[in-house]
Amino acid sequence: MSERVLGVVMNGVTGRMGYRQHLVRSVLAINAGGGLPLADGERVRLRPVLVGRSERKLADLAARHDIADWTTDLSAALADPANQIYFDAQVTSARVPAVTAAIEAGKHVYVEKPSAESYADAMALAKAADAAGVRHGVVQDKLFLPGLLKLRRLIEGGFFGRILSVRGEFGYWVFEGDWQDAQRPSWNYRTADGGGIVLDMFPHWHYVLEHLFGRVEAVTARAVTHVPERWDERGERYDATADDAAYGIFELAGGIVAQINSSWTTRVFRDELVEFHVDGTEGSAVAGLRRCRFQHRAGTPKPVWNPDLPATEPFRDQWQEVPDNAEFDNGFKAQWELFLRHVLEDGPFPHDLASGARGVALAEAGLRSSAEGRRIVLEETR
Structure with a gap:
């Protein structure tokens, strides 16, 4: 050889x-x-x-x-x-x-x-x-994660029927750097250095949405700097000029609506640091970095809204796990x-690089939507 x-x-x-x-x-x-x-x-x-x-x-x-x-x-x-x-x-x-x-x-x-x-x-x-x-x-890289590979398996197998919506949650608390070291470099929080969660994460969401669900046609977003001051790697205070959280609505080809929250100023109360909840006419699924769980229409319970009584339905137990069925590499x-x-x-x-450029276009549109307070329709890009 x-x-x-x-x-x-x-x-x-x-x-x-x-x-x-x-x-x-x-x-x-x-x-x-x-x-x-x-x-x-x-x-x-x-x-x-x-x-x-x-x-x-x-x-x-x-x-x-x-x-x-x-x-x-x-x-x-x-x-x-x-x-x-x-x-x-x-x-x-x-x-x-x-x-x-x-x-x-x-x-x-x-x-x-x-x-x-x-x-x-x-x-x-x-x-x-x-x-x-x-x-x-x-x-x-996120397209190659076990959780999203399993989600793709469901999509390609026709599990969802007609996909209606996608709801994504990503983020965790990044320490300010004064009393505990920050987990991310300080340049991430300075606009002049190319920082900001929109520029960092919207290109991720673009390729996930484009490859799994459909082309992004319009975006409505709100980008926020929740924590205005942080401490850098030398322990010196600096003004955080870049956005550290973004709340976006993405309209996809075929009428699918995706909502994704991205935040470095949230504390985690979910199973994984990123999760996508997909709803379709025939079933739903929740995919994270490694796991993917699903619920078919035939197994969907019939919850009844009654705020006067405690919830007794074991909702999480009513979902099934998508099996690995393969060895997943990094x-x-x-x-x-x-x-x-x-x-x-x-x-x-x-x-x-053209695919990467479309992700940057989405980030620009998200920032523009936030600055102008309106929905932005994306132009066709190659």
């Missing part, structure tokens, strides 16, 4: 998501499993080239995982012909110039979402990649493998 090595420039892996999910649980995990097997029997191992601004952080990370190649010089990494893929997990505000440089260097590009801070910039990247003839993709790793096969074998990959 032949084996080849593919250089992957990884920019931004000193950050939490880039390190945990992309470097450790995806790229290094693929190598630990013997490399990516291709259809012709060849196996591909990945040679990560770590790029960032801090020599100390890069050196520590490389030593920890026995990685030979790291640099603070992105241009040098892109100039090496052995490095065929560029991955970007930097702060959003730094993404466009780095990805543009990678495209100009002829590299295939795979980027975290949002792909840019504006739809115009996001589409410019998509067009540049197409013009250069390079393969391109955007991380859309969602980020699964999409990495799909993108690599797209590059190496021309495999299908619908999660391209």
Whole structure:
């Protein structure tokens, strides 16, 4: 069995998501499993080239995982012909110039979402990649989670009949950083640095809704900064200028209505940090990160509203669990493998930069809806 090595420039892996999910649980995990097997029997191992601004952080990370190649010089990494893929997990505000440089260097590009801070910039990247003839993709990890894979199974099996509505709840309390350390970086709460929950989460909701239920045609949203001051990584107080909660109504093709609350200022009283409740004429389902439960019309009880008596129905016990029926890999790793096969074998990959740009367009529309206090109809995008 032949084996080849593919250089992957990884920019931004000193950050939490880039390190945990992309470097450790995806790229290094693929190598630990013997490399990516291709259809012709060849196996591909990945040679990560770590790029960032801090020599100390890069050196520590490389030593920890026995990685030979790291640099603070992105241009040098892109100039090496052995490095065929560029991955970007930097702060959003730094993404466009780095990805543009990678495209100009002829590299295939795979980027975290949002792909840019504006739809115009996001589409410019998509067009540049197409013009250069390079393969391109955007991380859309939630589609690869066990809970949503089970939900897709129900949808494709016709379980719901006609889908009526989707209700989503996402979020948790992010500490302000004064008396307990914040779980998210401070740039998330500064508009000037590309922060805000709308720009962060609406691109997620866009691809979930688009791929599972239908194209988003209109949005009505309210974006709020509930906590106006926070403390950064150095313990210094700063003004939180970006939205930390958003409440959205999304109108989908076919008449489906989706309502999704996104918040870093809520305390969790549900089974998972994100849940989607889907109602259809023939049945309903609730999907989270890992679990998916359903209730068919034939098994639906007949609750009676009586506020004068305590509720005695065991509502949660009346739902069934969708079985695993498969082994689920890490969602980020699964999409990495799909993108690599797209590059190496021309495999299908619908999660391209144009798809990522549509997510940014939804975020822009949500912010505009909030600022203007009205419903925004989305223009057709490719």
